[in-house]
Amino acid sequence: xxxxxxxxxxxxxxxxxxxxxxxxxxxxxxxxxxxxxxxxxxxxxxxxxxxxxxxxxxxxxxxxxxxxxxxxxxxxxxxxxxxxxxxxxxxxxxxxxxxxxxxxxxxxxxxxxxxxxxxxxxxxxxxxxxxxxxxxxxxxxxxxxxxxxxxxxxxxxxxxxxxxxxxxxxxxxxxxxxxxxxxxxxxxxxxxxxxxxxxxxxxxxxxxxxxxxxxxxxxxxxxxxxxxxxxxxxxxxxxxxxxxxxxxxxxxxxxxxxxx
DNA sequence: AGTACCACCTGACGGC
DNA sequence: TGCCGTCAGGTGGTAC
Numbered sequence: 001x002x003x004x005x006x007x008x009x010x011x012x013x014x015x016x017x018x019x020x021x022x023x024x025x026x027x028x029x030x031x032x033x034x035x036x037x038x039x040x041x042x043x044x045x046x047x048x049x050x051x052x053x054x055x056x057x058x059x060x061x062x063x064x065x066x067x068x069x070x071x072x073x074x075x076x077x078x079x080x081x082x083x084x085x086x087x088x089x090x091x092x093x094x095x096x097x098x099x100x101x102x103x104x105x106x107x108x109x110x111x112x113x114x115x116x117x118x119x120x121x122x123x124x125x126x127x128x129x130x131x132x133x134x135x136x137x138x139x140x141x142x143x144x145x146x147x148x149x150x151x152x153x154x155x156x157x158x159x160x161x162x163x164x165x166x167x168x169x170x171x172x173x174x175x176x177x178x179x180x181x182x183x184x185x186x187x188x189x190x191x192x193x194x195x196x197x198x199x200x201x202x203x204x205x206x207x208x209x210x211x212x213x214x215x216x217x218x219x220x221x222x223x224x225x226x227x228x229x230x231x232x233x234x235x236x237x238x239x240x241x242x243x244x245x246x247x248x249x250x251x252x253x254x255x256x257x258x259x260x
Numbered sequence: 261a262g263t264a265c266c267a268c269c270t271g272a273c274g275g276c
Numbered sequence: 277t278g279c280c281g282t283c284a285g286g287t288g289g290t291a292c
Binding site: 032076093111112113151152157248 | 263264270271
Binding site for chain 3: 171251
């Protein structure tokens, strides 16, 4: 699931539960989730230290520890974190577990193993090295416009490309385009100025609203596509029919009447 | 340089 | 009941 709003919720969750507690031990139950590190390195880097603060960039979460080290977390499609004292019955697929000195635990769960856990020094270096664009929640209008002006692909593809701007995935690109009234296959360099402005405003509003709703579609306004994101569903705007199609291999939902 | 497609994984669901 | 294909909100490599 996790796109920018979801990861922002995870960040707040980690901030609220897991900071300033001594990490007694770290255990990895599936090494395939590790990125450029090993269980041994993770243990030696984290055990005995404490999480200090969490920072999010796009869909990545970095949790800093004393000593200039950061735990890197990416959630893929099925990842999340959970803080608890007694192992919850509905918690499966814990890949990495952090045990704190207060008897509580933080689990990084990820069913499909598409995410990753690692250790990085500087967050800025990581962003540079991976060519991540500015965070979608922070990008200013001028930069946003210049990004959109140069590409020749579909608007949807551009919004989802993490090298352009970081944090938007399949779900929220659909929502943003729906709110902006722009067809997902619109060629990005053929967008008019007022459409780019509208897209930018929609992006900001959607991301903020989603975070305010705890990234939970059930909490979102009825005027949003997310609660109606199904083939044949009723468009909350025009009462027409939501259609499903595929754009660059990803399932895409949109309203043909509202989005031109 | 930019875009399209497949592989990486697991599990749920519908059809036969 | 069981097997099979398909699909799922991400990313990175490779091939055009």
